[in-house]
Amino acid sequence: MSSPGTGWEKGSVVAKRERISLGWLVIAAFLLLFLLVPLFLHDPYPLHIFVLVFHFAFLGTAWSLVSMAGQLSLGHAALMGIGGYTSTLLFMEWGVSPWIGMWAGAIACAIIGVVIGYPAFRLRGPYFALTSIAFAEILRIYVENTEVGPFGIPLRAAMGLLVPLRGQAPALFQFDSKEPYYYIALVMMCIAVGLSYLINRSRIGFYLTAIRSDQDAAEALGINSTKYKLIAMAISCALTALGGTFYAQYFRYINPERAMGLGMSIEIALVGVVGGWQTVLGPMIGSILLTPTGELVRAYLGGTYAGLHLLLYGLLLMGVILFLPNGLNDPLVRAFRRLEARVWGRAGGAGGVAPPARPQEKQPQQGERG
Amino acid sequence: MTLELLASAFITGLMLGGLYASVSIGLSLIFGIIRVINFAHGAFLMVSLYASFWLWYFFKLDPYLSIVIIVPLFFLFGYAVQHLLIRPMFVREKALVVEPIGVLLLMAGFDIVLSNLALLFFKSDYRAVISPVASTAVSLGFVDLNLPRLIMFFLSFFIAGALYWLLNYTEMGIAIRSVGQNRDAAALCGVNVYRIYDFTFGIGTAAVALAGAAMVPFYYVNPAMGTSLGVKSFIVVVLGGLGSIPGALIGGLLLGVVESVTAQFVPATSAVIFSFLLFIIVLLTRPKGIMGVLEV
Amino acid sequence: MSLLTIDRLNKRFGGLVAVQDFDLTVEKGEIVGLIGPNGAGKTTLFNLIACFYGPDSGRILFQERSLIGMRPYQICALGIARTFQVTKPFVNNTVLENVMVGAFSRTGSAKAAREKALEMLQVVEFSDRQDVLGQELTTADHKRLELARALATEPKLLLLDEVMAGLNATEKVHLIDLLRRIRNQGITLVVVEHDMRAVMTLCERIVLMHQGRKLVEGSPQEVASDPQAIAAYLGEEYAAA
Numbered sequence: 001m002s003s004p005g006t007g008w009e010k011g012s013v014v015a016k017r018e019r020i021s022l023g024w025l026v027i028a029a030f031l032l033l034f035l036l037v038p039l040f041l042h043d044p045y046p047l048h049i050f051v052l053v054f055h056f057a058f059l060g061t062a063w064s065l066v067s068m069a070g071q072l073s074l075g076h077a078a079l080m081g082i083g084g085y086t087s088t089l090l091f092m093e094w095g096v097s098p099w100i101g102m103w104a105g106a107i108a109c110a111i112i113g114v115v116i117g118y119p120a121f122r123l124r125g126p127y128f129a130l131t132s133i134a135f136a137e138i139l140r141i142y143v144e145n146t147e148v149g150p151f152g153i154p155l156r157a158a159m160g161l162l163v164p165l166r167g168q169a170p171a172l173f174q175f176d177s178k179e180p181y182y183y184i185a186l187v188m189m190c191i192a193v194g195l196s197y198l199i200n201r202s203r204i205g206f207y208l209t210a211i212r213s214d215q216d217a218a219e220a221l222g223i224n225s226t227k228y229k230l231i232a233m234a235i236s237c238a239l240t241a242l243g244g245t246f247y248a249q250y251f252r253y254i255n256p257e258r259a260m261g262l263g264m265s266i267e268i269a270l271v272g273v274v275g276g277w278q279t280v281l282g283p284m285i286g287s288i289l290l291t292p293t294g295e296l297v298r299a300y301l302g303g304t305y306a307g308l309h310l311l312l313y314g315l316l317l318m319g320v321i322l323f324l325p326n327g328l329n330d331p332l333v334r335a336f337r338r339l340e341a342r343v344w345g346r347a348g349g350a351g352g353v354a355p356p357a358r359p360q361e362k363q364p365q366q367g368e369r370g
Numbered sequence: 371m372t373l374e375l376l377a378s379a380f381i382t383g384l385m386l387g388g389l390y391a392s393v394s395i396g397l398s399l400i401f402g403i404i405r406v407i408n409f410a411h412g413a414f415l416m417v418s419l420y421a422s423f424w425l426w427y428f429f430k431l432d433p434y435l436s437i438v439i440i441v442p443l444f445f446l447f448g449y450a451v452q453h454l455l456i457r458p459m460f461v462r463e464k465a466l467v468v469e470p471i472g473v474l475l476l477m478a479g480f481d482i483v484l485s486n487l488a489l490l491f492f493k494s495d496y497r498a499v500i501s502p503v504a505s506t507a508v509s510l511g512f513v514d515l516n517l518p519r520l521i522m523f524f525l526s527f528f529i530a531g532a533l534y535w536l537l538n539y540t541e542m543g544i545a546i547r548s549v550g551q552n553r554d555a556a557a558l559c560g561v562n563v564y565r566i567y568d569f570t571f572g573i574g575t576a577a578v579a580l581a582g583a584a585m586v587p588f589y590y591v592n593p594a595m596g597t598s599l600g601v602k603s604f605i606v607v608v609l610g611g612l613g614s615i616p617g618a619l620i621g622g623l624l625l626g627v628v629e630s631v632t633a634q635f636v637p638a639t640s641a642v643i644f645s646f647l648l649f650i651i652v653l654l655t656r657p658k659g660i661m662g663v664l665e666v
Numbered sequence: 667m668s669l670l671t672i673d674r675l676n677k678r679f680g681g682l683v684a685v686q687d688f689d690l691t692v693e694k695g696e697i698v699g700l701i702g703p704n705g706a707g708k709t710t711l712f713n714l715i716a717c718f719y720g721p722d723s724g725r726i727l728f729q730e731r732s733l734i735g736m737r738p739y740q741i742c743a744l745g746i747a748r749t750f751q752v753t754k755p756f757v758n759n760t761v762l763e764n765v766m767v768g769a770f771s772r773t774g775s776a777k778a779a780r781e782k783a784l785e786m787l788q789v790v791e792f793s794d795r796q797d798v799l800g801q802e803l804t805t806a807d808h809k810r811l812e813l814a815r816a817l818a819t820e821p822k823l824l825l826l827d828e829v830m831a832g833l834n835a836t837e838k839v840h841l842i843d844l845l846r847r848i849r850n851q852g853i854t855l856v857v858v859e860h861d862m863r864a865v866m867t868l869c870e871r872i873v874l875m876h877q878g879r880k881l882v883e884g885s886p887q888e889v890a891s892d893p894q895a896i897a898a899y900l901g902e903e904y905a906a907a
Contacts, residue, residue, distance in 0.1 A: 072471050074478075119654050125471045126407045130604055131653055134646040137601075145640050203770045203779070210756055210767045213800075217754035220716060221819060222742030222771030262597075266478070273475060307489035307593075314482030321476040322458065 022340040034186055038179045045299075047178040053291045054185035055246060060271035060283025061192040062239035065199070067277045069229040070212035071121065072129045075136030076240055076268050079109045081143070081260030083241025084248035088161045089153060091172070098173040102245035106238040113237030114230050121229050133262060140260040160255025163248055173249045181250050188246060189284065192239055196280045199235075208232055212278070240268075270313055274320050276329025285328050290316065378513040379630045385515065387626020388523030389585070394603035394610075395529050395618045396577030402613025403550035403570045406456060409477035412600015413484035414575055418444055418582030419591045420488060426499050426586070433499060433586040434521075440583045441576045448575025453568045455480070460564070481600070488593035496590040504587040518587035525584050529577050530619040536573070537615070546570050550613065605649040611659030620660055667730055669694045669823060669854050670715070675724035677707075677714060677878075684710040685721070686878040692823070697845070697855045699869030699886075701862070703899050706875040708858045709751050712825050716748045717741050728823070742771055747821035751828050751858070753808035755800035762787065762796040764811055768818030786814045790844065806832035817848070824848070826857045830864055842868045862900065866890065874899060 034050075041047060059080065066073045086108055087101030096104075120131050149155045168176040175181060199205045210218040211225045218225055248254040258264060269277075271290055276282025290313065297309035320327060397411050408414075418440060425436040459473050498504075506517040537543035548556040549566045557563050589595070602625065610621025625645060633641040652659060670692040677685040685707045692698055700708050714721050717736045726733040728744055747768075756764050765783035766776075773779055787793045792810050795803070803811065809829050816824060826845075830838050838861065845868060849855055859865045865872060866886040874882040874895050882888075882895040889895050 072474075123653060123657070126474045127653055127657070129471070129474060130407070130608075131650055133601070134650050138643050138646045138650075141639060141643050141646075145637060202776055203774050206763065206767050206770055206776075206779075209759060209763075213756040213758060214754045216718070216738075217750065217756070218767070219738040220742065220748055220750075221768045221815065222739050223767075224737070224739045266482070305490055306494070307486035310482055311486035311490065314479045314486060317479030318455075318476055318483065321472050321479065322455070325462075325472055 022343060023336070026336075031190070038182050044178050047182055049292050049295050051178065051181050051185045051250065052295055053287050054182075054189040055243065055250070056267070056271050056291050057284040057287035058185065058189045058192045058246075059240060059243045059268045060275065060287055061189070061196050061280075062236050062243060063268050064272045064277055064279070064283050065196065065232050065236035065239070067272065068199070068205070068208045068212070069121075069232040070125075070208075071229070072125060072269070072277075073132045073236075074129045074262070074265050074269055075132030075134075076236075077262070077264035078136035078139045078260050079113065079237050079240040080244035080247060080264065080268075081139065081254070081256065082109050082112065083244030084254045084259055085143070085155075085161065085244075086241070087245040088163055088248045088254060092161065092164060093153070097171055098245055098249055099171070102173075102242050105241040105245055109237040109241035110234040113233045117230050117233040118226070121226065121233075133265070136260060136262065136265055140256045143256040143260065158256060160253060160258075161248070163252040163254070165252065173245070174252075181246075185246065185250075188242070193280060193284055195235070195239075199232075200280050204228060204231060267313075270317055272327075274316055274327055276327030279327065279329045282327050282329040285332060289328065374512050375634065376631070379634050380627060381510065381513050381515070383627035383630030384623060385519040385523050385626070386630055387623035388526040389519070389581070389622075390599075390602055390606050390626050391526035391619045391622025392522055392529055392581035392584070393578055393599055394606040394622050395526070395533060395615055396574035396581075397603050398607045398610065398613060398615055398618035399533060399577065400571055400574035401607060402615075403546055404452070404456075404567050406473050406477075406571075407604070408574075409474055409600075410451075410481040410484060411578065411603055412596035412598070413481040414444070414448070414596070415578050415582045415585075415599055416488060416591075416593060416596030417484060418579035419586055419589065419595070420492060421579075422583040422586045423497055423499060423591045426501075427497075432501060432503075433583050434503070437580060437583045440579050444579030445572040445576035447572075447579075449568045449572035451480075451575070452571030453564075456571070457564055457567065460567075481596075485593050485596060492593060494592055494594070496592045498590055499586050501587050516588060518584070522581070522584050522588075525581065526619060526622060529580060530615055533573070533577065533615050542569065602645070605645055607659075608649055608657075609652055609659055611661040612657075614659070614661040617659055617661035624660075668692060668727075669696075669729060670856075671725070671727040671730075672711075672715070673725040673727070675711075675714060675726065676722045677710060677719075678722060683878050685714065688724070688875075688878070688880055690873060690880070692854060692856060694822075694854055695849065695852070696871060697849055697857065697869050699865040699872040700856060700858045700875065701860070701865055701872060701899065702875035702881075705877075707878040708875055709827060710878075711875070712748055712827055712856075712858065715741075715825060716746065742819055742821075745820070745822035746825065747816035747819045747823070748825035749809065749812040749816055749827055749829055753805060753812055755803065755808045755811050757799070757801035759800055760797050761792060761800070761803070761811055761814075764800060765814045765818050768815040771819045782818055783814075786818045789817065789848070790814045804832070806837070809833075817853075821853060823854045823856070826855060828858055828860065830859055830861055838864050 037050065038047065059076070063073065063076050066076075083102065083105035086105035087096075087098040090096040090101035090104060091098055116135060120128055123131060143149075143155050144158045146155045147157045163174070166172050166174050168174070170180070199208075207218065207223050207228045210221070210223060211228060215225050244254075244259065247259060271286040272283040273286070274290055275284065275286025294309040294313060297312060301308050324331060393411075393415055397408060400406055400408050421443065422433045422436045422440055425431045425439065426433055431439075455476060456473055459476065503518055503521075507514045508517055508520055509515075535543075537547055545556070545561050546566055546569065548559070549561060549563050549570075553563055556566075606621040606625050607618055608621075609625060610617030610619070625648075628648065629641050629645055632644050636644075668691045670690070672688060672690040675685055675688040677683075688707075688711065690698075700711070702708055713719060715726060715733070717733055717738050717740070720734060728741075728746060731744070733741065733744075756767065759767075762780070762783055765786050766779045769779040769782035769786070773782065784793070784796070787796055790810050790813050792807075792814055795807065800808075800811070809831060813826070813829055830841055833841060842864060845855060845857070857865070857869060869886060872882075872884065872886055872889045873880055874889060874892075876898045881898055882892045884892070890900065
């Protein structure tokens with residue numbers, strides 16, 4: 001990006017070229033590292049932090065799919081809550097394994113997302129954000145005040161749901177130790193990021209970027225903008241619901257305030273925004289930075305200094321917006337490119353977007369959006 | 371459900387509405403002119419309450435008297451926030467006329483920062499002022515009105531009126547309105563747009579701080595109180611019409627009455643759901659609100 | 667069957683009458699020029715054909731099929747593409763990616779879209795800039811980009827709104843050549859332009875709009891020598907053309 005201030009509205013340019021030859025190696029290396037960590041690390045607390053990192057990376061990536069459609073959602077926690085509550089209630093009342101129940105939640109959320117998105121997408125940026133907050137709050141307050149919901153479903157109001165303990169029960173998505181959760185969260189994160197990447201490169205991804213940039217021009221090129229925004233919304237909601245089930249099964253407890261609250265919505269959005277809210281790797285980067293920081297601060301200093309970790313989050317958010325509006329993704333990718341250039345001994349790539357003509361690079365590079 | 375009960379709920383609702391209106395008018399001004407949704411509005415309110423409280427705590431200054439200090443102080447605060455935080459965003463996004471999401475997130479971050487700073491420094495204890503005014507009640511026969519709340523009700527009209535006068539009968543105000551209508555044209559007429567933005571933000575913040583000081587006699591001060599009222603003020607502003615000050619007044623009173631009356635039929639916490647539903651319905655069906663002139 | 671038939675089209679915006687009782691027939695393979703002073707209604711007409719909004723009354727038929735009530739993205743599928751007077755490139759994408767968006771309207775495969783896009787860039791002779799970002803181009807480049815993008819949708823009818831703006835004389839000659847070649851591939855063109863010499867050279871038929879109405883229609887010579895045309899828009903200099 002040669003111009004100093006890329007508008008906040010616009011998606012990150014550099015991120016679209018994340019797929020670089022060296023990049024794959026690095027990603028593979030990290031993946032290997034993550035796979036091996038539990039073999040050497042047995043202390044549950046650090047493992048817990050890893051789980052949270054993967055979990056929020058997953059949620060952030062799922063959330064960012066709606067950002068790809070150009071809308072900022074600050075109510076995604078509601079979807080997480082619906083997913084978690086659905087699978088947990090199905091388990092509690094009818095013994096349905098959460099492995100199955102989570103898909104019910106995902107489908108329900110996809111439908112809800114489309115139903116809400118259809119009218120709400122007409123609203124521009126900040127108004128959509130406010131509407132998403134309103135929806136989430138309505139849901140949270142409703143659940144918080146309802147002991148028994150429609151059809152006699154016990155919602156338990158503010159007390160929340162305690163997932164019946166079954167000890168080591170893989171078929172019921174419950175484990176005694178942290179390691180299985182670690183791997184499940186890792187797999188979920190990889191799936192989400194992989195999905196985001198594939199979408200980015202495919203027709204849907206191109207169309208979403210076009211809609212974001214200029215909806216009129218996009219429509220003139222045959223793009224049914226409503227349809228594609230809703231597709232992105234449906235996928236995002238479904239994934240987030242799956243995250244909700246994981247949350248419920250990992251913590252074995254879910255309540256409206258924590259799972260559906262504005263705080264959680266903001267944490268999810270924060271991870272995406274700090275990392276790069278319209279990029280593929282951004283939310284993961286954001287989670288890697290924010291989650292351990294926040295968690296450690298909360299654990300060690302939270303007693304004496306309540307609210308310190310949130311203060312940090314707030315400052316980070318402000319910092320990112322003021323200085324790095326497209327998140328950490330861009331400068332990191334740029335730095336990476338400089339590194340790559342030096343490693344492979346090529347000219348160019350330093351200090352900005354990949355140079356216009358790259359005859360020596362592989363054919364598949366050109367025109368693809370990583 | 372007697373008529374008396376309903377009437378009493380209505381009057382209580384008006385009092386509540388007065389509070390909502392007072393808190394929201396500043397936001398409406400800021401939004402109408404600068405097109406910024408100040409997500410930190412609730413936090414500003416909270417900070418002004420604390421400021422007024424500490425002035426009472428350390429200097430025995432009655433909250434109503436502290437207004438003399440609070441209003442100019444928060445005018446400067448708002449001016450600084452716009453000048454230092456938001457203006458760079460505008461400079462960066464010169465081409466955009468519609469509120470960018472960046473500012474929204476920036477102010478959301480600021481809200482988090484302020485709330486948690488307050489939590490860190492002041493702890494989460496509820497604090498209250500002990501004042502003779504606080505417990506005085508005015509009797510209307512079928513309902514007793516808490517005096518500070520009654521004052522707040524009238525204050526909302528005062529704030530609305532003062533801003534109305536400012537915007538229509540002072541040179542600064544006319545410049546502000548011109549910027550709100552057409553930023554570029556105003557600039558061409560020699561108006562320093564960014565300075566107007568600074569002043570407008572300052573005025574809007576001063577307005578909410580005024581409401582905050584007047585709240586101290588009857589409201590518990592704690593770091594979290596800003597959020598719920600902040601959210602309410604967004605509802606009010608949308609209801610009443612973005613950018614319309616009389617709209618914010620009417621919207622606030624309306625919201626207060628709706629909440630108060632529905633609270634007779636459903637538990638109070640659930641009554642909030644109605645406010646949110648109203649908000650969504652208005653945004654989706656008549657985004658301009660009751661009296662708004664701006665496009666959404 | 668005419669490719670495009672416009673029959674008694676009317677459109678007003680509040681008190682402003684943008685298009686009034688407008689008739690037009692375009693046959694396949696024609697290059698029709700649409701000229702007129704600013705505010706004559708040319709872009710409104712394009713917007714109506716492209717269904718950005720609907721007319722108050724009248725008909726628009728494309729290959730005998732009514733376009734009334736359709737959404738813009740449906741128009742593209744039928745085979746109508748347009749460029750914009752005030753260009754609308756996708757600023758955060760490269761030129762190639764921009765054109766690929768157009769190509770995706772005919773294929774779901776990224777590979778096929780890329781090939782099509784590269785091909786279109788070659789047609790408009792823009793291949794050397796394919797990796798340049800939209801925001802780094804000049805306005806004239808934007809116009810060429812929009813042309814390539816529109817061509818990638820495999821249109822039957824191409825509506826070009828001031829696609830020559832910002833070009834020098836040589837470039838215009840070049841572009842006229844290109845547009846003729848495009849027409850020879852079987853694409854019908856309706857061109858809005860302000861450069862009279864270019865219009866007279868390129869177009870076989872010219873329609874002059876004035877205050878929303880069709881004032882004069884005919885061959886370049888006919889229009890150039892029409893007294894009404896001269897009075898309303900052309901001025902005396904073009905009488906000789």
